[in-house]
Amino acid sequence: MSADLMADGQAAVVPEAGPAGLAARRQLDRLWEKGTVFLGSELAILGGAMSWVSERHLVSAISNSGGFGVIACGAMGPELLEREIAATQALTERPFGVNLITMHPQLDDLIRICVAAGVGHVVLAGGVPQASAMRAIKDGGAKVIGFAPALVMGRRLVKLGADALVIEGSEAGGHIGPVSLTVLAQEVLPYIREVPIFVAGGLGRGEAILGLLEMGAAGAQLGTRFAASSESVAHDRFKQAFVRAAARDALPSVQLDERFPVIPVRGLVNDGTRRFLVHQAETLRRFQSGELTREAAQLDIEHFWAGSLRRAVIDGDVEGGSVMAGQSVGMVTGIQPVREILDELVDQAVQALLLRDSRVS
Numbered sequence: 001m002s003a004d005l006m007a008d009g010q011a012a013v014v015p016e017a018g019p020a021g022l023a024a025r026r027q028l029d030r031l032w033e034k035g036t037v038f039l040g041s042e043l044a045i046l047g048g049a050m051s052w053v054s055e056r057h058l059v060s061a062i063s064n065s066g067g068f069g070v071i072a073c074g075a076m077g078p079e080l081l082e083r084e085i086a087a088t089q090a091l092t093e094r095p096f097g098v099n100l101i102t103m104h105p106q107l108d109d110l111i112r113i114c115v116a117a118g119v120g121h122v123v124l125a126g127g128v129p130q131a132s133a134m135r136a137i138k139d140g141g142a143k144v145i146g147f148a149p150a151l152v153m154g155r156r157l158v159k160l161g162a163d164a165l166v167i168e169g170s171e172a173g174g175h176i177g178p179v180s181l182t183v184l185a186q187e188v189l190p191y192i193r194e195v196p197i198f199v200a201g202g203l204g205r206g207e208a209i210l211g212l213l214e215m216g217a218a219g220a221q222l223g224t225r226f227a228a229s230s231e232s233v234a235h236d237r238f239k240q241a242f243v244r245a246a247a248r249d250a251l252p253s254v255q256l257d258e259r260f261p262v263i264p265v266r267g268l269v270n271d272g273t274r275r276f277l278v279h280q281a282e283t284l285r286r287f288q289s290g291e292l293t294r295e296a297a298q299l300d301i302e303h304f305w306a307g308s309l310r311r312a313v314i315d316g317d318v319e320g321g322s323v324m325a326g327q328s329v330g331m332v333t334g335i336q337p338v339r340e341i342l343d344e345l346v347d348q349a350v351q352a353l354l355l356r357d358s359r360v361s
């Protein structure tokens with residue numbers, strides 16, 4: 001028997017691995033088999049694409065450690081993406097995916113680059129994809145993963161030909177929908193069985209992943225924990241901000257007036273998020289005084305965050321930049337190698353299965 005610390009600081013007695021541990025690991029492998037077969041990876045854990053963070057080093061580290069890395073194309077053009085894919089392929093022979101934003105003006109070219117490079121999985125994010133984009137990916141021999149922020153959207157994506165779905169709860173870092181993973185999982189998992197579904201948002205421990213696998217998920221997608229890994233190229237100040245933060249520090253952006261919508265983004269509260277409120281109030285005043293048209297005011301609000309994720313991730317401006325982070329940031333307790341993070345997640349799921357078996361017998 002070994003001791004593991006529970007949340008209240010008390011030691012929980014956990015059975016050691018051994019034959020029982022191997023059996024529990026096999027049980028986990030059976031639970032996420034649909035996910036591992038689909039991804040072609042050892043573990044059904046995706047490293048969710050993160051703009052500026054999910055590049056060759058982090059993506060290859062995740063895939064080389066048994067998970068499934070995903071390049072964030074973000075605003076990259078076709079040439080840059082082509083180079084990033086080639087550089088990642090030079091670092092890993094294992095499968096990885098590419099995340100494309102559906103409203104990218106060169107989406108068709110980006111899809112051609114992915115297909116020509118032999119990328120096996122393309123994740124389409126940021127809105128409902130056109131049927132033609134999905135067809136181009138599938139005709140090129142790659143699989144399409146779509147984002148389903150609600151059951152109705154999941155069904156529509158499956159009808160359109162999505163080969164798998166990600167359901168991402170509002171606990172996640174970055175751009176978010178309004179519904180938590182706790183609710184989305186109940187709304188979607190029992191009703192869509194045709195394709196593998198990966199769950200995301202606020203996940204930081206293996207026990208939680210196990211629970212969702214048992215509800216029917218095929219695997220999980222994590223971002224925040226990997227952003228703070230040793231292999232992540234994020235600035236040390238960005239990673240240290242994650243280590244210091246608690247779940248309650250990762251809040252969605254606030255919209256001041258419903259006439260001027262703000263896309264909700266979850267990140268660490270800082271000087272930038274406070275100045276954003278002042279900026280919205282000032283823009284509103286200028287609109288009301290007739291100084292700005294409605295369109296100009298909306299653009300003014302949207303431009304506030306331009307380039308701010310890069311400033312935080314690459315330049316380390318964690319006070320003025322956009323420090324996107326999920327509520328799972330509270331479970332980042334240090335800067336760890338990717339392999340250690342993945343081992344920890346698997347071990348926590350296995351220990352949970354063992355503990356349950358020891359209670360039953």
Ligand SMILES: Cc1cc2nc3c(=O)[nH]c(=O)nc-3n(C[C@H](O)[C@H](O)[C@H](O)COP(=O)(O)O)c2cc1C
Nearest residue numbers: 048049050051125172173174201202223224324326
């Ligand atoms: C810094 C950061 C940047 C992100 N950028 C993107 C992105 O460019 N495209 C995307 O689809 N998701 C993006 N995400 C969401 C992740 O892919 C992932 O789904 C999410 O982080 C999962 O929730 P978690 O942060 O609680 O692990 C981002 C998340 C973070 C933390």
